[in-house]
Amino acid sequence: MLIRPFEPLMDIPYYYPCNLPLVREVLGRQGIRSGLGLLAAARLYGVPACSDTGLVKTYFNKLDYAEAVWRQTGKTEYADLEEGLQEGRRLIGEGELFLVTGTSYYLPHCEDYLSPKYIEKLVDPGSRQYLVDHWLAVYGIEETRLHVYDPVPARYAGPLSLQAFDDFWKGNKAIPELANAKRKEELHSYCAVGIAASADARSSAYEEQLLRAVATHAHEFLSAREIEDGQRTYYFGHAVTRRLLGQLHHDLAEGATSSGALSAFLFDMRWSRYFFRDLLREAAEALGAPFVGHAAAFDAVVADWEDAHKQLQGRGAEERIARLGAALEGLAKREYRLYETLWADARSAGLFAKRRQDERDPSGRREAILRIVLDSCEDLNRFQGGAVPVELGAAAPLYGRNGNLDSLGLVSLLASVEQGIEEALGCGIALSDIAAASVPDSPYRTVDTLVGYLLERLPEAG
Numbered sequence: 001m002l003i004r005p006f007e008p009l010m011d012i013p014y015y016y017p018c019n020l021p022l023v024r025e026v027l028g029r030q031g032i033r034s035g036l037g038l039l040a041a042a043r044l045y046g047v048p049a050c051s052d053t054g055l056v057k058t059y060f061n062k063l064d065y066a067e068a069v070w071r072q073t074g075k076t077e078y079a080d081l082e083e084g085l086q087e088g089r090r091l092i093g094e095g096e097l098f099l100v101t102g103t104s105y106y107l108p109h110c111e112d113y114l115s116p117k118y119i120e121k122l123v124d125p126g127s128r129q130y131l132v133d134h135w136l137a138v139y140g141i142e143e144t145r146l147h148v149y150d151p152v153p154a155r156y157a158g159p160l161s162l163q164a165f166d167d168f169w170k171g172n173k174a175i176p177e178l179a180n181a182k183r184k185e186e187l188h189s190y191c192a193v194g195i196a197a198s199a200d201a202r203s204s205a206y207e208e209q210l211l212r213a214v215a216t217h218a219h220e221f222l223s224a225r226e227i228e229d230g231q232r233t234y235y236f237g238h239a240v241t242r243r244l245l246g247q248l249h250h251d252l253a254e255g256a257t258s259s260g261a262l263s264a265f266l267f268d269m270r271w272s273r274y275f276f277r278d279l280l281r282e283a284a285e286a287l288g289a290p291f292v293g294h295a296a297a298f299d300a301v302v303a304d305w306e307d308a309h310k311q312l313q314g315r316g317a318e319e320r321i322a323r324l325g326a327a328l329e330g331l332a333k334r335e336y337r338l339y340e341t342l343w344a345d346a347r348s349a350g351l352f353a354k355r356r357q358d359e360r361d362p363s364g365r366r367e368a369i370l371r372i373v374l375d376s377c378e379d380l381n382r383f384q385g386g387a388v389p390v391e392l393g394a395a396a397p398l399y400g401r402n403g404n405l406d407s408l409g410l411v412s413l414l415a416s417v418e419q420g421i422e423e424a425l426g427c428g429i430a431l432s433d434i435a436a437a438s439v440p441d442s443p444y445r446t447v448d449t450l451v452g453y454l455l456e457r458l459p460e461a462g
Contacts, residue, residue: 023195056271062227066354071196075193084169084192097139101191112153173187222339241335297338372420373451374396387404
């Protein structure tokens with residue numbers, strides 16, 4: 001088979017997952033321009049997130065955004081090697097990449113190759129690691145070998161024997177020593193993955209996507225959302241920083257001086273900031289001012305978070321915790337102000353699209369209330385000089401730090417919403433008391449929080 005010229009991106013930052021460089025190459029062949037920073041931003045990797053267990057990781061699925069920039073169109077498991085290769089030959093013949101999943105344990109070009117440590121770290125009962133499928137791309141298939149692109153962690157593009165590929169493609173679930181590893185039931189054998197550009201990536205220019213990604217990240221950081229899901233609570237954006245500072249102050253008040261847990265939390269908090277730093281650098285390169293300055297300012301913020309982590313290493317770390325508290329308070333305020341500036345400069349682009357309403361609210365009640373609130377905002381803008389950015393939809397800020405309404409404007413809006421609900425839904429609800437506007441978790445911060453508040457109160461009113 002003819003091997004077409006292929007010069008993929010090889011210098012991948014160590015913190016990127018194995019799939020994003022492959023997604024970039026697939027989208028490029030579909031005519032979609034994208035950098036790694038934007039692809040990670042599409043999954044909100046740059047938004048700090050943690051759960052109430054203290055685990056810091058990405059919780060994109062807990063938020064209500066639709067697929068932006070790229071989407072996974074599905075996974076296909078083939079019966080055996082030859083059936084899968086037949087589909088691979090077809091795709092490669094059409095100029096596509098063939099994305100497959102397996103295990104890095106059987107890849108001769110990878111440090112994991114037949115390594116006992118690979119097995120040990122996944123079966124250790126105390127390990128935080130769990131089994132995942134490793135992705136690579138096939139760009140050529142010959143009789144006795146294939147040509148693969150495996151940028152993370154191997155930085156490899158070249159030939160692979162058919163036998164090695166077969167061992168890889170059977171996956172981690174075929175390795176007997178991993179029988180007791182976590183999440184084995186989620187793995188695949190002889191699996192291929194489909195990737196396509198999302199609708200908004202095809203309808204918007206690359207620069208618009210970057211600006212929208214920055215706006216969405218800034219909005220989520222400033223909103224500091226806390227989402228309850230079952231028995232767990234998930235924290236996003238500045239809420240993660242608040243939890244860190246709250247734990248620090250609690251430990252100091254209780255006389256607890258161990259730096260271990262605080263150090264681990266600071267270490268994990270780096271990842272989201274690395275991804276957002278990459279997004280801002282990409283925006284600076286594509287958009288110029290003012291994002292060149294914003295990127296430099298955020299670089300300095302990241303450096304200061306890293307320095308805070310270093311302060312908790314080595315001897316004497318416990319004695320440095322008290323002094324570190326004041327420094328972290330100042331750093332958190334500086335970071336927050338930078339996000340406010342980013343929001344001001346990017347908000348006109350709007351946010352990533354939300355998931356369809358019928359996915360979140362099958363009854364359609366949320367959609368009806370959202371329409372009432374937005375219509376009331378438009379009336380306030382048109383007839384009373386309001387300045388609510390209704391183009392942002394549910395994400396539009398109303399009252400408080402990021403909102404444009406004063407107390408009188410908020411009262412006028414609530415009165416209009418009351419009337420709209422009574423006319424459209426046939427039930428009365430009293431919102432004129434704005435005492436709740438002054439609390440930190442005020443239901444009047446954004447259109448979305450107001451809609452959620454109304455949904456909670458409607459059963460009582462109706």
